[in-house]
Amino acid sequence: MAEMTYRDAINLALKEEMRRDKTVVVYGEDVALYEGAFKVTRGLLSEFGELRVRDCPISENTIVGVAVGAAMAGIRPVAELMTVNFALLAMDQIVNHMAKVRYMFGGQTKVPMVVRMPGGGGSQLGAQHSQSLESYFMHCPGMLVAYPATPADAKGLLKTSIREDNPVIFLEHELLYNSKGEVPEDPEYLVPFGKASVMREGEQVTLVGYGRMAILALQAAQQLEKDGISCEVIDLRTLVPLDMEMVLASVRKTGRVAVIEECWKSAGLGGDIASRIYEGCFDTLLAPVHRISGLDVPMPYSRKIEKLCIPQLEGIVQGVHDLLNEPY
């Protein structure tokens, strides 16, 4: 184990996989000499050269399209979009092609590619640069979606994503890049898709989160412990596939659950998770599923009111109190 940041863990995963497999290449805007807008690709150009680490013109749709073509042609591209917000320019290639070409090609080809994208709000970047679009990607079949919360998972999930034969949307949270944690140094350390993790065991309430929301949930659980409330915290780790088995097992135990989603509440992933909880363990619920979500507004530029739009630690703590005090 070594302590490192979320950013360095992703960087290490890229380096290890590029060393292991010469067909792994990195494309994106400012990923080579500049080493990425968030410095995630630091040292890649100098170690692997410009054939494998390529700066592309500002053409998000084509960066993904090139990765689709290259993946079908037998190499493993890892495309970086500077932020998830720019994925909207690439949604045609992502939804209409990356996610469907295997199916429309009669299953004949694999599409082993990863699209890495930082995202999330809280950096005072305004409405167009602070979005949490995870639910958009979950809606479309044909691709996997990972959203790590910890440095260890960031490394292990990215390595699995690169080895995966399905296309993967790999979401990173901009506010987690500097967070630190213990990361296994084993170059074969892989985190499987579809396996959530219990970040903390508890008895009274289940908190379900992903990405930065899982970290906030864990902090909320630590705070609630002081009030004598025992929370179980589940980090989903991958949004497609979802590990509902683990969520349901926890809810059966606690009887109460809050789902914390950074995205807008309308048609957000929390609604889908809630419906699966109702389908899976309605009879054991002691209270309705509680959703703690982003507000349905464009993200304000002002730091003061931006905070109101994203689930915060205090809001999660309050949400758990509400959940326990509901008269059911």
Next chain:
Amino acid sequence: MPELLLADFQIKRLEVLNEKGEADPELLPPLSDAEIWRIYELMLLARIFDERAVALQREGRIGTYPPIRGQEAAQVGSAFALTEKDWLFPSFREMGAHLTLGYPISQLLQYWGGDERAQKVPPHLNIFPFCVAVGSQIPQAAGAALAARYRRDPVAVVTYFGDGATSKGDFHEGMNLAGVFNLPLVFICQNNQWAISIPLKGQTASASLAQKAIAYGFEGVQVDGNDVFAVYRATRQAVEKARSGGGPTFIECLTYRMADHTTADDAGRYRSAEEVAYWGERDPILRLERFLEGRGLWSPQKGEEAAAKVATIVDDGVREMESQPPPAAADLFEGVLATLTPRQAGQRKVR
């Protein structure tokens, strides 16, 4: 300070075979009589396949179909310059190219009958799926070209698209990236002058499409798209250049969509009969027949015999297509993901 001339460019148009069937001996590609006859047969095959497909749609035996009539030279001529090892990223109206490379007729019809299993390409061919979404295959072709170069695989990647696609961002982005990376990529524009009801002048104010390549830093050429020798010559040069590291080329085949946009369209509502008749006189097959006749290789009887031979091949394809059972409900989840999600697995179980 005087103004400096920064760029001065010319765009060439290549013509080899005129409407009377006379070829420029300097420009005529070095093809044997047997090869030229093969090209003729393939153009007939494309024409007869196309007529049969339209008829099958009218009879309700396949779904909506986009005819290729009038574009046989632009498709057969270009595909004849490729090898099986080259990579093809088609749009949806280049069945003449598929037929030239040996894609099974039954599968082409099965696809247009609504069965995606027909996109399974015979193992010796590198043909990517039909792309009905306009222009979206262009960036993917650039990706395959990048992969080919990375693997040091000396092949050319060819992508087909129509004049309408040149208005899309995918075209601009793909052309731009191909220029920046000097990719082994040949862009073949089937400029049939109509994108459903929008004529070419509704797509661009540019005097030619070929000149667009100049802005991306590589060669663009317009060819008479109804002249099979011009199309072959330009494509041959472009793929050889691509294979040897010379970078991308843009070829504009100026042709004409003789039929409707698809079987769900009626082009009579938006274009004149005179225009269609004008292009009918410039039919690419007619022109090649005149050339062959001049060489003593063609007569009306030989033409009929060739057409009858081709029609039998198409008949066999239709029979084979119709003998295929439709996909079953259990196949719904085939190919969606390498491993299904638990929810998908559950949905499949109840089918």
